[in-house]
Amino acid sequence: MKIFKIFLLMILFINIANANTDIKDKNLNNKILKNIRCLVCQGQSVYDSESEFSSTIKLLVKKKINEGKSEKQIYEFLRERYGDWVIYEPELNRNTYILWLLPLLLFLLGGAIITKKLK
Amino acid sequence: MKNKIYLSAIVIFLIFCFVIFYNGLNRSNVYTPKINQKQNLPKFEAKDFYSDKNITSEELFKEDIFYVVNIWASWCVPCRKEHKFLMELSKNENIKIIGLNYKDNLNNAKNFINELGNPYSKNLTDKNGLLSIEFGAYGVPETFIINKRKIIVNKFIGPINKKTLNQIRKIIK
Numbered sequence: 001m002k003i004f005k006i007f008l009l010m011i012l013f014i015n016i017a018n019a020n021t022d023i024k025d026k027n028l029n030n031k032i033l034k035n036i037r038c039l040v041c042q043g044q045s046v047y048d049s050e051s052e053f054s055s056t057i058k059l060l061v062k063k064k065i066n067e068g069k070s071e072k073q074i075y076e077f078l079r080e081r082y083g084d085w086v087i088y089e090p091e092l093n094r095n096t097y098i099l100w101l102l103p104l105l106l107f108l109l110g111g112a113i114i115t116k117k118l119k
Numbered sequence: 120m121k122n123k124i125y126l127s128a129i130v131i132f133l134i135f136c137f138v139i140f141y142n143g144l145n146r147s148n149v150y151t152p153k154i155n156q157k158q159n160l161p162k163f164e165a166k167d168f169y170s171d172k173n174i175t176s177e178e179l180f181k182e183d184i185f186y187v188v189n190i191w192a193s194w195c196v197p198c199r200k201e202h203k204f205l206m207e208l209s210k211n212e213n214i215k216i217i218g219l220n221y222k223d224n225l226n227n228a229k230n231f232i233n234e235l236g237n238p239y240s241k242n243l244t245d246k247n248g249l250l251s252i253e254f255g256a257y258g259v260p261e262t263f264i265i266n267k268r269k270i271i272v273n274k275f276i277g278p279i280n281k282k283t284l285n286q287i288r289k290i291i292k
Contacts (some may be wrong), residue, residue, distance in 0.1 A: 038259055039257055040258060052222070052248065052258055053258055055248075056247065056248035056249065056251070056252055057252065059247055059248070059249060060252050061250055063249070074161055080158070080255075081252070081253075081254075081255030082255055094260065
């Protein structure tokens with residue numbers, strides 16, 4: 001009887017662990033799909049689109065996650081084939097310095113003007 | 120004086136915004152990909168269209184010649200239109216055309232080939248479309264030119280026509 005109880009507990013723990021990994025994978029999957037642009041649609045992410053292109057990308061992302069690939073590796077794979085445009089959130093590099101830093105600079109400038117006025 | 124500086128800064132800023140938005144008005148909002156981006160030939164393993172045997176990219180592209188990879192499907196209407204140009208291209212002995220049958224029913228695909236002719240030296244099945252993603256494809260039909268150093272030097276999105284056929288001929292010369 002004791003062995004049976006231990007066995008039941010073990011099965012329960014394994015299932016909980018599996019469910020946790022599934023939820024994690026699904027969250028990662030959705031996060032990645034929302035950040036990939038559907039290149040044959042207008043203004044839609046792959047997550048929102050039902051086009052042939054998007055359905056294939058959905059399959060690809062699922063496969064890559066199952067293979068244990070990281071989010072960055074998946075983006076890199078797509079970027080190599082479709083360019084920076086395919087990812088909604090561009091990475092910080094030489095071409096995107098202005099894009100990333102300009103809002104911050106404007107924010108600081110605005111803050112400086114406000115502080116100066118208040119003084 | 121200070122007011123004048125502020126005023127001119129605002130006017131310059133507004134002109135700047137106007138120019139940016141005015142230019143944006145004339146731009147097409149349909150994304151046109153960079154089609155001349157050179158890319159290495161991907162390594163993959165796929166199933167042969169006829170024998171269903173696995174074949175690797177190394178075995179497929181082993182010869183020191185130009186290859187043309189064409190993504191097609193029997194359900195794709197433009198593929199039917201471009202087929203005669205592929206047949207014409209297949210007469211060139213310096214190249215090999217590899218077909219990639221995209222998300223298709225095998226029987227329909229075979230009927231398509233039987234009806235219109237077979238320009239492909241080898242045909243692969245791409246049941247779920249993942250192989251076409253390896254090439255960086257957007258859909259069907261699409262054609263890739265691979266040079267002797269196994270680099271994708273050009274890709275043609277959409278059906279091949281007389282103009283693109285001539286372009287391909289120039290590239291593989």
